Amino acid sequence: MSISVATHPDRPRSGPPLWRRLHLNPPLVAGAVLLTVLLLSAIAAPLLATAGPMDIDLRAVRQAPSAAHWFGTDAVGRDLFSRVLYGGQVSLLVAGLGMMGSLSFGTLMGMLGAFGANWVRPIIDRAIDIQLAFPYVLLAIAITSAVKPSTPVLVLLMVLAAWAGAARVVRAIALQERGKDYVKAADVLGVSRLRIALLHVFPTVLPSLMVLAAMQMAAMIVFEATLSFLGMGVQPPTPSWGGIMLDGKNYITSSWWLTALPGLAIVLTSLSLVLIGDGLQARTDALRSREGDQ
Amino acid sequence: MARQNVLSVENVSVSFPGNSGDLIVVDDVSFTLAAGESLVIAGESGSGKSMICQSLLGILPPQAKVSGTRIDWLGRDLLQAGDKDWRTIRGAEIAMIFQDPTAALNPLITVEHQIGDAIRDHRKCSRAEARARTIEVLGMAGFPEPEHRMKSYPSELSGGLRQRVAIALALSCGPKLIIADEATTNLDVSIQAQIVTLLKKLQQDLGLALIFVTHDLGLAAQVGDNLLVMYAGHAVEQGGVRQVLDDPCHPYTRGLLRSAPTLQSSRANPLRPIPGQAPKPGSIGKGSPFRSRCPVVVDGVCEVMRAPWTNVAPGHDVACHRFARDGREGVQ
Amino acid sequence: MTGVLEARDIVKTFAVTRDGKTSRVAAVNHVSLAVEPGEIVGLVGESGCGKTTISRIMIGIESADSGTVLYRGQPVVSRADWRALRREVQYVFQDPFTALCPTMRIGAALAEPLIIHRIGAPSERADRVAKMLEMVGLHPDVARRLPNQLSGGQRQRVNLARALMLEPRILICDEIVSGLDVSIQAQVLQLLIDLQEKLGLSLIFISHDLRVVRYLASRVLVMYGGEIVEQGASEAVFDDPQHAYTRTLLAAIPDHSRVPAPAHNLGA
Numbered sequence: 001m002s003i004s005v006a007t008h009p010d011r012p013r014s015g016p017p018l019w020r021r022l023h024l025n026p027p028l029v030a031g032a033v034l035l036t037v038l039l040l041s042a043i044a045a046p047l048l049a050t051a052g053p054m055d056i057d058l059r060a061v062r063q064a065p066s067a068a069h070w071f072g073t074d075a076v077g078r079d080l081f082s083r084v085l086y087g088g089q090v091s092l093l094v095a096g097l098g099m100m101g102s103l104s105f106g107t108l109m110g111m112l113g114a115f116g117a118n119w120v121r122p123i124i125d126r127a128i129d130i131q132l133a134f135p136y137v138l139l140a141i142a143i144t145s146a147v148k149p150s151t152p153v154l155v156l157l158m159v160l161a162a163w164a165g166a167a168r169v170v171r172a173i174a175l176q177e178r179g180k181d182y183v184k185a186a187d188v189l190g191v192s193r194l195r196i197a198l199l200h201v202f203p204t205v206l207p208s209l210m211v212l213a214a215m216q217m218a219a220m221i222v223f224e225a226t227l228s229f230l231g232m233g234v235q236p237p238t239p240s241w242g243g244i245m246l247d248g249k250n251y252i253t254s255s256w257w258l259t260a261l262p263g264l265a266i267v268l269t270s271l272s273l274v275l276i277g278d279g280l281q282a283r284t285d286a287l288r289s290r291e292g293d294q
Numbered sequence: 295m296a297r298q299n300v301l302s303v304e305n306v307s308v309s310f311p312g313n314s315g316d317l318i319v320v321d322d323v324s325f326t327l328a329a330g331e332s333l334v335i336a337g338e339s340g341s342g343k344s345m346i347c348q349s350l351l352g353i354l355p356p357q358a359k360v361s362g363t364r365i366d367w368l369g370r371d372l373l374q375a376g377d378k379d380w381r382t383i384r385g386a387e388i389a390m391i392f393q394d395p396t397a398a399l400n401p402l403i404t405v406e407h408q409i410g411d412a413i414r415d416h417r418k419c420s421r422a423e424a425r426a427r428t429i430e431v432l433g434m435a436g437f438p439e440p441e442h443r444m445k446s447y448p449s450e451l452s453g454g455l456r457q458r459v460a461i462a463l464a465l466s467c468g469p470k471l472i473i474a475d476e477a478t479t480n481l482d483v484s485i486q487a488q489i490v491t492l493l494k495k496l497q498q499d500l501g502l503a504l505i506f507v508t509h510d511l512g513l514a515a516q517v518g519d520n521l522l523v524m525y526a527g528h529a530v531e532q533g534g535v536r537q538v539l540d541d542p543c544h545p546y547t548r549g550l551l552r553s554a555p556t557l558q559s560s561r562a563n564p565l566r567p568i569p570g571q572a573p574k575p576g577s578i579g580k581g582s583p584f585r586s587r588c589p590v591v592v593d594g595v596c597e598v599m600r601a602p603w604t605n606v607a608p609g610h611d612v613a614c615h616r617f618a619r620d621g622r623e624g625v626q
Numbered sequence: 627m628t629g630v631l632e633a634r635d636i637v638k639t640f641a642v643t644r645d646g647k648t649s650r651v652a653a654v655n656h657v658s659l660a661v662e663p664g665e666i667v668g669l670v671g672e673s674g675c676g677k678t679t680i681s682r683i684m685i686g687i688e689s690a691d692s693g694t695v696l697y698r699g700q701p702v703v704s705r706a707d708w709r710a711l712r713r714e715v716q717y718v719f720q721d722p723f724t725a726l727c728p729t730m731r732i733g734a735a736l737a738e739p740l741i742i743h744r745i746g747a748p749s750e751r752a753d754r755v756a757k758m759l760e761m762v763g764l765h766p767d768v769a770r771r772l773p774n775q776l777s778g779g780q781r782q783r784v785n786l787a788r789a790l791m792l793e794p795r796i797l798i799c800d801e802i803v804s805g806l807d808v809s810i811q812a813q814v815l816q817l818l819i820d821l822q823e824k825l826g827l828s829l830i831f832i833s834h835d836l837r838v839v840r841y842l843a844s845r846v847l848v849m850y851g852g853e854i855v856e857q858g859a860s861e862a863v864f865d866d867p868q869h870a871y872t873r874t875l876l877a878a879i880p881d882h883s884r885v886p887a888p889a890h891n892l893g894a
Contacts (some may be wrong), residue, residue: 316865323778337809338807338809338810339778339807367686463693476877481834482672482673482834483834483835483875483878483879483880484875484878486878486880487877487878487880490880507810509807510664510808510880511808511882512837512880512881513880514878514882515880515881515882525758539882549809550808550809551882552812553806553808553809553811553812554812554835554837554882555812555815555835555837555838555840555841556882556883557836557837557840557864557876557879557880557883558879558883559837559840559841560840560841561841561842564816564819565812565815565816565841566812567809567810567812567813567816568809568812568814569813571779572807572809572811602860
């Protein structure tokens with residue numbers, strides 16, 4: 001026996017408070033707050049920065065964090081705090097584009113893998129398998145050796161590296177839904193396969209896609225940092241978190257702040273996104289299990 | 295019945311905390327059960343029939359609140375039972391058979407070990423003794439070739455055989471009361487008939503008390519000595535099975551019987567559905583739970599208070615204002 | 627045997643792997659069945675007897691290994707044939723919890739067949755949906771809800787309403803009342819009878835509950851192990867069953883109008 005929590009069918013639902021209707025949970029709120037702070041500080045970099053990100057001051061080289069330079073300065077005397085703020089703009093933008101690109105392409109491929117014509121599906125299956133087996137750093141080296149590294153190339157690299165993960169998740173959910181009676185019922189009613197995929201099945205994939213978006217974004221932040229650190233990402237003098245760490249690499253033993261503080265920014269951003277992902281997952285699970293009760 | 299009561303449930307209620315106050319899912323239910331006697335609790339979904347059974351085993355969800363005067367089980371009050379008491383009661387004194395045997399059995403453990411472990415949990419005995427007892431209870435449950443087939447995993451058995459394993463598991467520690475909660479609902483009719491016959495036979499041979507929960511009045515007629523009809527968390531009518539089915543006195547019982555097709559029903563004598571839907575828990579208030587669907591409401595009475603029990607015949611009682619006022623003619 | 631919708635000599639096998647050996651098991655073995663205009667045919671049998679499979683073959687959700695489905699005497703073969711058949715034959719699924727898209731509002735789900743088949747002006751569609759909801763005994767407000775805000779009985783009515791949106795002449799119902807409470811079940815049975823009487827709808831009504839089939843159907847077919855073992859007018863089959871399996875099935879039906887035999891006479 002289940003305890004029904006649905007409201008009476010003949011009366012419109014009377015409104016519980018907004019936060020309850022959104023089914024928020026602590027990790028989700030914590031992650032969202034942290035991410036908002038990070039995003040706002042990146043956006044407001046021109047207002048918050050204590051110096052220009054590319055202002056060289058050779059009188060103050062590799063100074064430790066102090067009241068004048070909160071995060072210290074780098075090898076040519078640029079203010080690290082300002083560079084991390086401006087670097088956030090670049091890193092978050094590039095990671096966001098990479099995430100959206102890989103998710104969109106992955107979703108398209110995943111839906112095709114579940115609803116495509118009979119000859120399309122095995123091709124997509126194989127493509128996903130191959131992509132997942134291929135180390136992305138190798139891919140990055142291969143591509144950046146052929147084309148000059150630039151921000152668009154970096155985003156393209158991200159999409160290539162990450163679409164398969166999204167495609168696999170979307171395909172699995174869509175295939176599972178496709179076997180359900182409501183899809184057969186739509187088929188019997190004459191609904192086309194495209195319409196079934198878009199209007200019936202895709203909305204059921206969305207909650208998982210939101211979880212995936214947060215996780216993917218975290219992975220993209222790290223990916224950008226990795227590639228920039230390897231010199232294949234955002235090109236100097238434009239600051240990005242990975243690029244700043246690359247600059248500080250040679251002084252890692254003497255000037256810890258040059259690598260540790262941009263690293264901290266990366267860790268905090270990933271943490272906020274992982275929290276959001278976990279929170280969204282818990283929220284989806286809670287909503288689904290409540291559905292099952294009725 | 296001069297036999298001694300083993301179980302006596304007195305004014306028990308079960309509620310869950312809700313957004314706006316507690317949701318009462320079982321409201322002030324009482325019944326007794328004697329050794330060797332069977333009681334059918336019949337009702338539709340949401341009637342609270344499973345909840346009352348779970349309260350007898352202390353297996354309600356943790357947020358549930360049970361209150362009442364007393365649940366007397368062989369002189370002990372189950373309302374006061376702690377974890378330690380439950381461990382000696384569950385399985386050894388009161389056992390339960392669930393609707394879905396697949397969920398009640400561990401898929402990774404063979405039938406033999408599943409029952410053997412349960413036996414050794416409750417009493418100290420050697421593996422050989424446990425094995426002998428396993429074969430014995432499987433035999434009692436009508437499980438074919440127990441020595442040989444008890445090496446199977448649950449997934450290798452049909453639904454009917456799995457339910458027999460669940461019955462053997464329930465019997466393994468020699469309980470005095472077995473609760474079967476919709477135990478035959480998912481089975482095919484011919485298997486269902488076999489399982490029902492088996493439960494009746496075990497009850498008679500072993501002198502067990504049996505509580506059989508069902509939504510099917512046809513099954514109720516086959517299984518029970520006594521029948522308790524529940525609606526929206528309330529007991530509305532109780533008595534001997536034939537007494538209640540042949541002379542239903544609560545408008546709900548009557549409506550239920552007129553909605554349920556039998557092998558005799560035909561369109562010349564149409565079914566008469568009960569209009570509307572069962573009320574949601576928490577929306578009943580103080581009045582009669584059935585008033586929103588009742589064709590013979592007593593105006594100004596059914597809305598404001600619960601009906602007291604009225605005696606229809608020896609051992610047959612009904613909780614209905616209309617019956618209390620006008621007798622059988624009133625509820626026709 | 628001819629009828630409006632007819633399945634002729636249908637065979638369907640499934641591959642079964644046991645102990646490493648794959649063999650084919652016939653789920654439906656040379657089954658023929660037909661439904662006349664305005665008739666309710668009951669198809670009874672226990673789980674795994676092939677009753678759902680044959681019904682799904684008749685609407686083209688599953689395909690037969692051999693045999694023909696005929697509609698108005700014409701074999702249904704091409705995609706276009708099936709599309710034409712589905713304008714007039716509809717199917718109501720067993721499980722009301724999986725047969726509705728969880729993210730689609732009831733109103734949208736009911737209007738969809740009208741949109742697809744370009745029936746009625748867009749402005750009329752909401753009206754038609756409301757009328758259909760009323761016909762199956764639901765409040766028109768239900769159109770605004772999502773499936774998880776409805777009870778099992780309400781969902782089953784929505785399923786039925788959706789199948790009726792195209793005004794089919796034949797409805798195939800797969801165990802549509804078995805999950806419902808008795809009082810709700812009686813409401814749905816009454817609705818089906820009303821539809822048959824008012825719209826002249828034909829029904830293929832699949833159920834394991836012989837009591838329900840007896841009440842509803844004028845003709846009944848008993849399936850066992852993928853084959854039809856007995857068929858005939860309901861009274862004849864129920865009152866004077868010829869096949870041993872039908873007799874076993876009837877004897878097993880729990881029936882409150884019948885005083886049971888003592889347990890020791892039935893044998894465990």
